[in-house]
């Protein structure tokens with residue numbers, strides 16, 4: 001009995017030791033517990049976000065050059081309803097108004113992006129710097145700081161200067177690395193005295209896969225099985241170069257941080273007792289988040305990507321893998337180039353193993369050998385792909401902690417859209433989404449994940465890429481049909497504001513009253529919105545009908561005058 005017991009105790013001890021030594025993510029533990037009342041650590045940063053092409057408009061004003069999104073959206077048949085971001089929210093002209101909205105929300109930070117071609121119309125620093133573009137961002141940053149709102153600035157939110165696409169094939173070409181570095185360096189030089197949080201790339205996964213693989217996004221290339229890997233390879237190198245530029249030239253003076261914002265939807269094994277499902281779910285996450293995070297934290301692509309793409313390439317008779325390789329020099333240059341990790345998270349999928357024969361052509365999606373599933377009971381309030389699965393958020397954040405050594409995290413995007421023609425400002429589903437997702441994030445912090453801030457996506461309704469204006473993510477409703485693009489608060493503005501002012505969820509009684517209180521405000525705003533089409537109609541009357549009435553008056557008086565004169569004769 002005794003030796004057996006000792007052996008057991010020893011075994012347990014060994015297990016405990018190995019768990020603490022290399023903390024592995026536990027795929028079998030599904031904790032979908034109840035609502036957690038509590039608050040966030042002091043200093044937790046609350047924000048909202050946007051991006052240049054989605055909100056600025058003014059696509060050809062004040063010397064701005066064309067981006068790949070301007071060119072793409074101008075082609076018919078690419079965007080839902082042939083919409084474009086030409087004017088969008090007119091954010092370029094309404095920065096001060098929007099800061100009033102942020103101040104009302106009591107935001108700690110605002111995340112926006114700098115349009116590369118607004119500052120460098122030809123993409124290249126040595127050719128021409130557009131000072132008017134610089135001025136716009138200077139003013140925006142100054143106004144934010146005057147209102148005690150910290151700017152978090154993205155350098156690349158998908159709007160590559162079109163000339164670089166035409167001349168070099170965009171991110172296919174290694175020369176983007178130095179052009180992007182020049183642009184970033186200029187931003188550090190001009191704005192870095194005031195901006196302390198830099199994000200190199202926003203969701204490079206989508207920029208690579210949808211831009212160069214499926215062609216649903218600009219530049220619309222369909223280079224299946226190769227395009228996204230090449231583009232991503234150059235983006236990772238560009239990120240590392242920009243981080244090193246900041247580290248060697250600016251960090252000691254400016255004392256800021258340089259990170260990246262990665263898309264990270266969660267993949268849950270369909271059956272957590274099935275090893276094949278667990279492996280498929282992990283592949284799902286490695287082929288999105290891991291594709292970019294693993295090089296930045298560990299120096300190379302995830303082993304599973306190298307294995308799968310390499311094996312399929314060999315089966316296809318290719319001499320080398322379709323996934324490019326980093327040299328050992330590049331690996332050590334790229335490793336450790338992430339001061340904080342930005343996480344963009346919206347939804348979750350169930351994942352199971354599914355083999356795709358390699359002789360039927362190649363693609364990023366079939367390289368993964370998996371199938372994605374959804375539970376029909378999951379709420380699906382808005383965009384087709386966006387199911388509300390709050391517990392997936394906590395799982396993801398814990399995965400990030402164990403995989404990358406507990407990095408500093410900023411949630412850079414999280415939110416939900418609504419169905420296309422919906423003009424209801426009483427957005428119950430968005431309040432519910434924020435409540436539950438933010439609560440899961442709070443649980444993750446209790447688990448020991450180092451989340452420093454949260455960015456609601458997004459401040460305003462805006463141009464949603466290939467979906468045009470048909471999907472609305474905003475806390476504020478934007479009336480795109482009106483010339484002035486007025487903003488109206490949805491109920492979720494009040495709700496988010498209460499989460500911010502309480503720094504979390506203080507107690508059940510209070511939290512339960514929030515939704516009711518927020519809904520009280522939105523019915524009156526709804527009437528405002530309902531009245532709006534009338535106002536825009538009245539504008540039309542003033543512009544077109546009133547001149548006509550004037551013309552008529554003049555004509556009538558002329559006839560009357562002639563009549564009088566004739567009577568005299």
Ligand SMILES: *[C@@H]1O[C@H](CO)[C@@H](O)[C@H](O)[C@H]1NC(C)=O
Pocket residue numbers: 076077080081082
């Ligand atoms: C978009 O443009 C294409 C080509 O001109 C046209 O066929 C299509 O009907 C347009 N769609 C809408 C919704 O206007």
Ligand SMILES: *[C@@H]1O[C@H](CO)[C@@H](O)[C@H](O)[C@H]1NC(C)=O
Pocket residue numbers: 167168169172173174175
């Ligand atoms: C990169 O651009 C240069 C200059 O246009 C061109 O010669 C080269 O072939 C391009 N490389 C790739 C991989 O497209």
